[in-house]
Amino acid sequence: MRDGTPSNADYGTPSPRDDGAPSIQDNGTPSDAPPTAGNGTPPTEDFGQRLRRLRTRAGLSQEALSHAAQVSVRALADMERGRTRGPQRRTVQALAEALGLDEGEAAGLEGAAALGRPRPRAATGPAGPGPLALPRDIQDFTARGPALARLLDLARDAAGGRPVVSVVAGQPGLGKTAFAVHAAHLLAPHFPDGQFALDLHGMDPEPTTPRDALARLLGALGVADAALPAGTDDRAGLWRSLVGDRRVLLLLDNAADEAQVAPLLPGTGPSLTLVTSRHALTGLESVHRADLALLRREEAVELLTRIIGPDRVRAEAQAARDLADLCGHLPLAVRIAGQRLLGRPHERLGKLVARLAAEGRRLDGLQAGSLRVRAAFALSYRQLPPDSRTLLRRAALAAGADFSPETGALLAGLSHDEAVARAEELTDAGLLQSDAAAERYRFHDLLRLYAAELAETEDGPEVRDAALDRTADWMLRRATAAALHFDVDHERTAAQADPDPDTAPTGRDEARAWLEAERAQWLAALRRAHEAGRHRQVLDTADAMHWFSDINQHWEQWVEVFQRSADAARALGSRREEAVHLNYLAWAYNLCVHDPRAALTSADAALTAARDCGDGLQEGWALGYGAGALSRLGRPEEAQERLRGAARRLAAQESPQGRLAELTVLNSLGTLLRQTGRAAEALDIHRRSERICRAGIPGRTKELIALYLAVARQQIGNDLAALERWQEAEAPLRQALAAFEAAQMPAWAAPARLDLGRALGAVGHPEARQTLLAARADLAVLRSPRRTEADAALTALDRTTAGT
Template sequence: MRDGTPCAGEFGQQLRDLRARSGMSQEALSDAAGVSVRALADMERGRTRGPQHRTVQALAEALGVDEAGAARLEQSAAAGRPRPRTATGPAGSGTLALPRDIQDFTARGDALARLAELVPDAGAGLPAVTVVAGQPGLGKTAFAVHAAHRLAPHFPDGQFALDLHGMDAEPTSPRDALARLLGAVGVADAAIPSGTDDRAGLWRSLAGERRLLLLLDNAAGEFQVEPLLPGTGASLTIVTSRQALAGLESVHRTDLALLRREETVELLSRIIGPDRVGAEAQAARDLADLCGHLPLAVRIAGQRLLSRPHERLGKLVARLATEARRLDGLQAGSLRVRAAFALSYRQLPPRSQTLLRRAALAAGTDFSPETGALLAGLTCDEAATCAEELTDAGLLQSDPTGERYRFHDLLRLYAAEQIDAEDGPEVRDAALDRTALWMLRRATAAALHFDVDHEQTASRSDPDPDPDTAPIGREEARAWLEAERAEWLAALRRAHDTGRHRQVLDAAQAMHWFSDLNQHWEQWVEVFRQSADSARALGSRQEEAVHLNYLAWAYNLCVHDPLAALTAADSALAAARECGDGLQQGWALGYGAGALHRLGRTEEAQQRLRDSARCLASQESPQGRLAELTTLNSLGTLLRQAGRAAEALEIHRRSERICQAGVPGRTIEVVGLYHAVARQQIGNDLAALGRWHEAEEPLRQALAAFDAAQMPAWSEQARLDLGRVLGATGHPEARTTLLAARDALVELRNPRQVEAAEALAALDADGARTA
C-alpha cells in the first residue's frame, strides 16, 4: 500500500477474506451476485486487473458488506482497472464505456422486451447477437445504448461500446477494432498479436470466459462485425447498422418501426415538457405527422423548440408544412435530418444514387422496378438490383408481398433535392416524359383487355411498349392497372398538360369499359375531364360528346355529384346534336335523367329517359342496343320508385327479352352482364309488388353474375337487394347478407350504405320484438 491507497493485487485478497468471513463458497457467491464462478476465481487469484463498478456492487451486496466495506472493495478494484490511455498508433486503444443513456428515451417497449429475452441464452453460455438495422433517423444507436444500460446488470464482467465508423470514408478495420477490445479487457499493447486472425482468436478466448455486453455501433458490413463476435461464453452483442447485414448467420434481428403518432407526441412531450405540448395538442400531432414519425426528426424539432422556450409549436408547424422548407426547418445545432440522409447517399454507387433520386419523381406512394427503370434510364433488372441495394441500406422500404418500394416522406424530399442539384430541369423533364409515354401506352393496352370493341389483341392500334413483359389476360391487366393507378393517371395528366391530346383520348377511350368495373374509383372524374378537354382542344365535337358523357357517368356514380353530372350531360347533348350523333344523344339524355333523379326531379328524369329510349331504338349498332338496355333498366327503376312497379316489371321483362335474343357483335359474357342488371331489377320489381319469394331467384342470379365478373360496385348493391328480400321472407341468411353488403358499401363509399344500415337495424328490431 502506497500513501494509504490499495494496490491492484489487494482486491483479490480482500474478496477472498470477505467471502471466507461470510461462509460462502464461490458457487454460492456466483449465484447470489450473478457473476460466473470462473470470473470469481480469476478475481481472487489476481488474474483480473479490476472488475467493473457494477460487478463490485453486486459482490458487496451478496456478501452483506456495509457501506464502508463496500467503498474499500470498490477502491481496491478501481486501483486495478486499466487507465484511459492516449490514442497512439493504429489501434487507437482507450476506454470503451457505454455512451450516456438518453433520459427522454420513448417507446420501443416490445423491441426492448424481445431483446431482454436473449439474456437467458447468454446466461446459459450461448453468445447472443442481435442486429439493429434500418433507415437513417430511426434511433438505432439510441435504442442500442438504452438497451445496453438496461441489460448491463446481467453482464458484470464488462460492457463495451465501439463505434465502427461505418459511414466514414475509411471505416474502422477489424484489426484495429480487435486491438481496442483486447485493450479493454486488460491485454497490454505489447501482448496484442499483430495479425487480425490472431487478435480475433485471442479475443474469442478471453471473451468466452466472461459475461460481456458488447455494443458494436454503426457497422459498415459483415466484414467488420464477424471477427468481433465471441464464439462461446455468456455474452450479448448488439450491432447497429444502416445496412441489413443479411450475411450474418444465427443472429436475432431487431426491427425498429417508425413511431406511432401517440409515441411521437410523447417523445416531443418528454423533450419540451408536457405543459407546452398540452397547450397546443393539435399542433403537436401535426408536428408529429410532418416529422413523418421519424425519431431523429422529432428530436431535432423538439431540441429546436427547447432552445426557443417562447416559440409556439404552431409556428414550427407552419414552417414545416411547406415541403420546400421542411428539411431546412428540421435542424437544431449540429443535428440535421438532411445530414443523416446525406451520409447514406454518399455511400451509394452512382447507379443506385440515380435510382434513389429519380424514384422521387414517381407519382404514387410506392413504385415498381419498371417505373424506377424508366425514370432512371436503367433496365428493369438493373433497377430491381439497385432497389434491393437501397432497401438493404435502409433508404427504401420494400412491400411485404409485391415487388414494390416506397420512401419515407422526408427521404423522398431529400431525394427530390438531389434531382435539382445533380440532374437539373432538362434531365428531370426528359425522365418524366419518357415514363409518361411508356406508362400511358401500357395503360391503354391493358385497359383494352376489357373493351368489347377490342376483344382480340390483334385489333389493337396502340400495342404495349414492351410485349415481352405485357400483362396477359384480364386478371394480369387488372392487377397492373390497379397497382400502377397513380402512375398512369399522372402520365395521362402530363400528356394532357404537354399537348399530347390524341394519346389522352385513346387512353381514356380504352378505359371506358374498365371504369365500369370500378365505379368506386373517384379518379374517373379526372380521367374523363381531361379527355373531354383534349377532345375540345382537337376540335372534335363527336369525341367531345363521347367523353362528356363518360364524365357525366363519373359524376353520377363515382363521386355522387348530380349537379356536375347534369352540366356535363347537357354539354354532351349539345355537342351530340351539333354533330348529329344519335347514339351519344341517347346516352346524354340517359345520364341527364340519372342526375335529375338524384336531384329529386323525378318527372323530368322520366321524360328524359323516354326520350332517350326513343332515340336509341332507331340505332342499329350493337352500341345502340346496349345503350337502349341501360336506358330501359333505368326507366323501369324510376317507375318502380314512383310506385308504378307493375309498369317497371313490364319494362324490365322487355330488357330481359332483348338480352335473351342476343346482341349481334357482342359476346355472351357482355350481354350476360346486361341480363344480370335486368334480373336484379326484375327481382326488385317483384319485391315491390309483395311477391317476395319470386324475387329471391332473379336477385341471386344477378349477384352471382356480378361476383363472377368481379364488379363489386354492382354486386354489393345486388347483395343489399337480396338481403332485404331474405329479411322479408324470414330467411336465416338475411342478417349475414345485409351485414356483408353494409360493410362492403361503406368501403366502396356508396350512398346505399345508409339503406343497408337501416335494413339491418330494422331486421334486428323485428327479431327483438319476436324474441
C-alpha cells in the first residue's frame, strides 16, 4: 500500500489498457484511408466482376466463352451478375483454360470463387470491434492471387482442429502487412471466435517484448490488468489455454525475430496465425511460408491503374510502364507515386517519370536491394507546404508508436489547430496513418526513418535539440499538473501551473486519460530532463506522480521514474527527498515488477537515508516496504519484526501522512499474523486500525478514510472467520463489500464478496450460494487467481448441503 491507497496486492484497482489499433507497416497507405480507385467502379472485384473483366480483355462474347469452356450462356450470365458467387472448382478451371489465363490469374480466379462458396459454421455471436481489431482492409489491393489461394487452403486445414501458422516475409515495401490484412479480412468468416491484430514493432529500437505482447492479447480476451501473471511463461500458458479451443485468427505484424513470436503462437486448436516480418524467421518450425516477391510489371501497372484510374494509364501506357520500372515494381513505391498523381489529376505521367529518375540520384542511403524507395518518399515530401514538411520531419522525433497533435505542434513550433490540419494533409498524402478512434497519428516505419534523417540534415542538431527541449519541458509541466489531480494534498500544494490552462485536463478522468495516452512522451521528457541535469524538475514530476502510480500499478516504468527521481535527490544532496523516492522505488520493485530482492535493497537504502536526516515518517515507510519484500522472500519472522518497528515509529508521528502510513503498516502486520496462524493477534491489530479510521484523520477526506475503514473491516471479518466466529464475521464483511461497491471498485469488491460468501456458507445462510456464485463470476471477469478459492468454497458448500 502507498500512502493514501491500501496496498495489499489483493486490493489492486484495474486500470484501462491503452489498446491502440495496430499500425500498418508495409503498404504505404494507412489502413483506415478511403478507397483510392479513380475509375468509378468498386476498387475490389468479386468473382463475377473478375470474370467479366477477363472475358472482355480476351475479346470474347458470353456465347464464345460458353462454347470454349462448355459452360451454358445462362450459367455465365448468372456468374457475371453475381447470382452465382462460387462456382465449382472444375468450372473455374474450364473458364481459365478457355480464357488463356496464366497460373497466377487462374489462381486468383479460383480464390475469388472459393470466397463465394458456402462458409463454415456461423459464429455463435457477432465478433464486434474491440481491442486489437483488424485494421481496415486495403480496398485497391492488387495481385497475390496464388498466395491468397494457399492461405484459403490453410484456413480449411485449421478448421480440422490443428493450429496453422503462416510467415509472410520479404524485403521492405513489398506489402507484407497489406497482404496479411487483406487475407485476414477474406478469411475472417472462417474464424468466428475472433480476429486479433498486434503490431510487434520489429523495426523499432526496442521492439515489443513477448511479455508485453501477451499482456495486450490477454487484455483483448478480457483478462484484467490486475489478473495478469507476472512472468512471460505464465502469460503464454494462460494465452494458450484461453484460445486452445477457439477458432481465432491472429495477425502478428512486423515481427523482430523468432524469440519474439514463439511465445505468442497458440499451441492447440483450430486457429490461424499470420506473421509478417522483414526476416525469414527460419527458426520457427512447422510453419507455412509466403515469401512475397516483387510485383510483375503488369501487376504494378494494374495497381497504379486502380489508384489513378484506367483513363490516365491508357493515355500514357509507356509512361505507366516506365513508372512501374522506376518504382522497382515495389508496392510501397508504386502506391506513393500513384497517390501523388491522384492528388494532381492534370499532371502527365511522363513528367513524374522524369522527376522520379532525377530524384533517385539523391536518395542512395535508404534502399531495398537495388530499389530506390526514398525517391518516392522525397517526391511526396517536396510537394508539401513548408509547415507540413516541418511537421513530418519533427514528428519523427516523438517517442512511442504514435503521437498526438499537441506533441506534433510542440516539436514543429505550430499551433494545435495548425498541427491538426498539417497532420491530416500528411495522412491524405499517405505519409502518416491516423488512428481510427483517437486523434493520434503514426508513421510507417520506413517513413519514420526517412523523416528522422530529414530532421538531422535539414534542421540540424541545434534546432532539433531546441524542439526536443521545448517539448520535454511542456510535457513535464502538463504531466505534473495532471498527476496532482490524484494527490490528496493537492488543495494545499502550490501545484506547478499547466503550460496551457485552456486545454488542461479539468478533472481526474481527463487527467488520467491524458497521462495514459501520453505516457511515452512524458516518460521520454523525464529521461531528457534527468540526462540534462534538471534534477528539481525530475523530482517535482515524480512527486506528483506517486499517487497516480497507485492507479496504474501494473506499469513497469514506475521503476525507471522513481530510480531517476532518487538519483536526482541524491544529486541535489537532499537526504530527505532521497529517502522519499527510494521508498517509492521500493514500492515499484515490490508491486510493479515483483522483484522483492531489489525492493529490499531500495528499502534498506531509504531506511539509512531517513535515519541520517531524522525523518521518522520515511523511516516507518522504509521499514514497511522492507517487510513487504521480506514476506515475499519467504522470511515472515523478519517481516513481522520490521512491521512492528514501523508501527512503533509511525505511532509517534502526528501528521496526517503518519496516520495513513500507520494504517498501512497495521493492516499489513495483521494480515501477516493471520497468515501465520495468529488470528487473535491479527484481530487486535485490525481493531486498532478501525479505531484510528473512526476517529478520523484531520486533513483527509471522508471518502479516503472510508476506504481504509473498509479494508480494516474486511480484515476483521477474515480474522473472525479464521477464529471460526462465523456469525460475527458477517457484519464487517458486508460493510466492507458495500463500501467497495459504492466506490465502484470491482477488483476490491470481488474478493470481499468471496470472503462474505464463505462466512455465510459456514453458518448455513440461504444467501451463501448466490453470494459465492456472484463472487466467482466477478473473479472470472477479472481473471483473478482467487476464482479457484470460489470454486472450492462452492464445492464445500454443495457437500455440506448434500450431507444435511
